[in-house]
Amino acid sequence: MINEENIQEEKNKIMIKFDNVSKTYKGDFMALEEINLDIAEGEFISVVGQSGSGKSTLLKLIYAEEAATVGEVYFDGNPLSVVRKKNLSAHRREIGTVFQDFKLLPRKTVYENVAYALEVSGAPDEEIAENVPQILDIVGLTTKAKKYPHQLSGGEQQKVAIARALVHTPMIIVADEPTGNLDPIASLEIVRLLIRINELGTTVVLASHDKDIVDKANKRVLVLENGRIIADYPQGKYKIS
Amino acid sequence: MLLLITRTFKESIRSILRNGWLSVSTISILVMSLYIISVFFVFTSTANEMLKEIKNKANISVYFKADAEEGVILAAKTEVEKMNEVKSVEYISKEVALENFKRTNANEPVILESLKEIGGNPLLAALVVRANNPTDYQTIDENITKATFSEEVSRVNYNKNKELINKLNSVIETIQKIGISLGLLFAAISLLITFNAVRITIYTHKQEIEIMRLVGASNMFIRLPFIFEGIIYGIVSSVVSVLLLFISLKFIASYVSLTIPTVSLMNFYLANFGTILGYQILLGSFFGVIGGLMAMRKYLKV
Ligand SMILES: Nc1ncnc2c1ncn2[C@@H]1O[C@H](COP(=O)(O)OP(=O)(O)OP(=O)(O)O)[C@@H](O)[C@H]1O
Ligand SMILES: [Mg+2]
Numbered sequence: 001m002i003n004e005e006n007i008q009e010e011k012n013k014i015m016i017k018f019d020n021v022s023k024t025y026k027g028d029f030m031a032l033e034e035i036n037l038d039i040a041e042g043e044f045i046s047v048v049g050q051s052g053s054g055k056s057t058l059l060k061l062i063y064a065e066e067a068a069t070v071g072e073v074y075f076d077g078n079p080l081s082v083v084r085k086k087n088l089s090a091h092r093r094e095i096g097t098v099f100q101d102f103k104l105l106p107r108k109t110v111y112e113n114v115a116y117a118l119e120v121s122g123a124p125d126e127e128i129a130e131n132v133p134q135i136l137d138i139v140g141l142t143t144k145a146k147k148y149p150h151q152l153s154g155g156e157q158q159k160v161a162i163a164r165a166l167v168h169t170p171m172i173i174v175a176d177e178p179t180g181n182l183d184p185i186a187s188l189e190i191v192r193l194l195i196r197i198n199e200l201g202t203t204v205v206l207a208s209h210d211k212d213i214v215d216k217a218n219k220r221v222l223v224l225e226n227g228r229i230i231a232d233y234p235q236g237k238y239k240i241s
Numbered sequence: 242m243l244l245l246i247t248r249t250f251k252e253s254i255r256s257i258l259r260n261g262w263l264s265v266s267t268i269s270i271l272v273m274s275l276y277i278i279s280v281f282f283v284f285t286s287t288a289n290e291m292l293k294e295i296k297n298k299a300n301i302s303v304y305f306k307a308d309a310e311e312g313v314i315l316a317a318k319t320e321v322e323k324m325n326e327v328k329s330v331e332y333i334s335k336e337v338a339l340e341n342f343k344r345t346n347a348n349e350p351v352i353l354e355s356l357k358e359i360g361g362n363p364l365l366a367a368l369v370v371r372a373n374n375p376t377d378y379q380t381i382d383e384n385i386t387k388a389t390f391s392e393e394v395s396r397v398n399y400n401k402n403k404e405l406i407n408k409l410n411s412v413i414e415t416i417q418k419i420g421i422s423l424g425l426l427f428a429a430i431s432l433l434i435t436f437n438a439v440r441i442t443i444y445t446h447k448q449e450i451e452i453m454r455l456v457g458a459s460n461m462f463i464r465l466p467f468i469f470e471g472i473i474y475g476i477v478s479s480v481v482s483v484l485l486l487f488i489s490l491k492f493i494a495s496y497v498s499l500t501i502p503t504v505s506l507m508n509f510y511l512a513n514f515g516t517i518l519g520y521q522i523l524l525g526s527f528f529g530v531i532g533g534l535m536a537m538r539k540y541l542k543v
Contacts, residue, residue, distance in 0.1 A: 063455070092457030103452055120458035122245045164456065 013041045014074075015172060015203055016062060021071035023057050023227075031057040033227045035071070039205065041171070044198045046214045047207040049224035055207035058224070059176050062205060063095045064088055076171070093121055096165025096173040096202075100180035102157045104149040104164075111136070111145040114163045121168070131167055139163045139193060155186030162193060172203040179210050191216050211237075245462060253469035256442055264474075267438040271478035271528060274427035275521050276485050281420030282517070283490065287509050288413045295406060297371075301378055302398040303385055304365040309393040311366070317390035318368055324384055326377035331369040338364040365395055428528065435474055435532025439467050443540045450541065467537055471529030478529075479521035486510065486517070 016039040023032040032054045039045055047055045060066040061073050064084045073080045075091065083091045104113050111132055118128045136142050139159040149157050158178055165173055175194060179187035191206075191213040198204045208214055214221060215237050223231040257264045303321075305314050314332065321330050333341070339362050346352045356363070370385075372378050382397055443450070446466075453463050490510050510517065 089454075089457045089459045092455060094457075097455050103448070103455070105449060105452065116452070117456035119248060120453045120456060120462050122459070122462065124244065168457065 014038050015041045015043075015076060016205075017074040018058075018061070019072050019074065021061065021068045021073055023054075023061065023066060024069040031227050032061075035229060037222070037229065037232075039203065042198070042201060042203055044195065044204045044217060044219040045206070045222060046217055046219060047205065047222045047224060048209070048214055051209070053224040054227040055224055056176050057227075059174050059205060059207055062172075063097055063174055064091055089121070093168045094171045096162075096168065096170040098158070098161050098165050098173065098175040098178045100177040102149070102154075102161045102181075104157055104160055106149055109146050109148055110141055110152070110160050110163075113149070113160055114167055117164045117167050135163045135167050138166065138197075153186065154182050155189055158182065158186070158190050159193065162190070162197070166197065166202075170202065172205065173197060175204065175206045177208055178206070179208065179213055184212060187213050188216060245465070249462065249465045250469055253466045253473055256446070256466065257470060257473060260438070260442065260445075263438055263441060267434050267474055268478050268481070270434045271431050271474055271525060272481045272485065274431040274528070275479055275482035275525055277427055278420070278424045278524070279482065279486055279517060279521060280489075281416060281424065282520075283486070283510060285413060285416050285420060286513075288409065288416060290509065292406065292409050292413065295409065299371070299378070299406065301370040301372075301381055301385075303368045303370060304395045304398065305367065305393050306395045307365060309366065313390060313393055314366055314368065317388070317393070320388060320390065321368060321370055321381075321385070324381060326372050326374065326381050326384075328371045328373045330371075333367045333369060335362050335364055335366045338362075338367065431528040432532045432535065435471055435529050436536045437532075438474065439470060439533040439536035440540055442467060442470060443536060464537060464541070467533045467541070468530055471531075471533030472526045473529070475525030475527065475529035476522055479518065479525035482525075483514075483518050483521055 016037075018035045018037040021032060021035040022030065024030050035058070047058060049055055057066065061068055061080070062075070064073075064075075064080050067081055067084055075083065076094075080091070105116065108116060114132050114135060115128050118131065123131075133142065133145070136145055139162055141156065141159055141163065144152060144156060149160065152160070158181075162173075162178075173194065178194070179190050182190065187210060194204050194206060195217060206214075206217065218237070219235060221231075221233045221236045222229060223233075303317075305317075311334070318330050318332055321327055342356075342364060343353065370381060372381055385391065385394065385397055450463060487510065490507055
């Protein structure tokens with residue numbers, strides 16, 4: 001009984017907390033308004049909403065690319081306004097980021113692109129040599145390790161980006177429109193990969209326009225409109241009014 | 242940490258090589274600046290050496306009347322030695338003066354002949370006075386005319402080198418002025434050129450920098466390559482500049498030594514090789530690093 005309770009508590013541990021957060025960009029454009037949101041460890045949450053509704057901004061606050069104008073975002077209990085100034089690089093190593101445009105280095109091979117994330121944070125060569133092949137295996141790109149990004153399909157490039165995001169064994173993956181540049185089949189493969197990563201224990205925050213992939217995930221869905229949360233379905237489908 | 246440094250260093254070298262012409266032009270301008278600054282440094286230093294030598298040779302000769310007794314002259318010597326401005330006093334007796342005269346005119350039979358004709362020793366005993374400071378000769382001269390032994394003095398000879406010293410002083414001053422203005426000008430150009438080189442590197446590495454930040458590279462790691470780039474530019478330029486200096490001094494030295502035998506630019510260069518190279522590397526890296534830091538402040542918001 002006690003054990004089970006403990007496990008239950010572990011599972012519900014809050015990883016990200018938005019406490020009355022508003023974000024105003026230069027000028028006075030309100031991109032996010034009075035956001036209160038808890039994301040628990042191990043959750044898979046899809047953020048949906050029309051273009052300009054503030055999805056990317058919400059994600060940027062999580063990986064501390066932007067700072068909240070009002071309120072505070074907590075990551076693992078730590079206020080990001082402080083982390084941003086003192087410990088941003090360590091914070092970034094706990095978060096894997098994936099984007100629509102992949103952000104791969106064109107002059108580096110698949111292997112080097114993934115290894116790069118470890119190199120720049122000063123990991124020893126042995127660790128790199130051990131981790132990179134493992135991660136490439138998880139995303140199914142072992143045979144393409146020596147290829148350059150331009151020799152890969154969009155879906156494969158995105159898998160490389162996911163591998164790079166995973167190589168630090170982050171607590172959470174933040175994916176902003178990861179399927180935005182992909183055809184439906186490749187998109188489905190990417191979302192399957194994200195689900196698998198989530199099943200292995202990593203929290204996933206996915207921002208997407210794509211109804212099919214959100215439905216495919218069939219997890220918690222957060223709906224934004226004009227910078228506000230208008231719905232938060234514990235498990236559901238993509239619906240926008 | 243060591244790993245970080247060697248990795249970054251390799252990356253910086255790769256980046257400089259990849260930049261090709263930009264690197265070549267940046268290094269050329271740095272070399273030019275360092276070269277010009279050090280040429281002026283070598284010239285002023287040599288000119289100063291020269292000046293020191295000439296100043297050492299400057300003196301006042303106090304000639305005593307033919308009938309002045311040696312005792313009086315020696316007393317005068319002690320008196321002059323007590324003057325504050327005086328560094329040293331040397332007594333040249335009539336006999337020594339004659340010896341010197343004969344020696345310097347050994348190749349002039351006419352003069353020696355006329356000396357014989359006069360008979361006896363026509364030369365005067367003298368005190369050769371050297372001052373601590375070339376500007377003191379005026380005072381020493383005045384003091385001697387006021388001194389107790391002034392009655393016995395036939396004439397005071399000085400100023401022999403004064404004009405030369407003044408001339409050299411003004412030449413050195415001019416060289417220094419030109420050197421400093423040119424040095425400042427080129428320092429500014431060097432800063433601008435490294436600023437620009439690093440700015441372009443930052444620009445061409447925009448993508449890498451963005452990714453580095455996203456995957457959690459430390460600020461140090463993001464900045465280090467650009468600092469290294471500046472340092473490498475500095476070191477390469479200073480080595481090239483020192484070599485260039487060597488070649489051009491070797492060339493110039495052969496001409497200069499013909500006209501001014503006591504001056505050896507080359508000796509100065511060789512004797513101070515370590516210092517020159519050290520300062521150049523320091524100065525070159527300084528330009529590189531400061532230029533790089535300026536570019537980072539402006540274009541690399543971390
Ligand atoms: N750096 C910025 N400076 C000023 N305004 C910005 C900035 N970034 C975003 N915005 C504005 O904030 C609003 C929300 O932008 P955000 O990128 O979060 O929307 P989004 O939901 O991700 O849209 P999309 O689906 O098109 O990616 C938009 O109106 C946008 O114009
Ligand atoms: Mg967006």
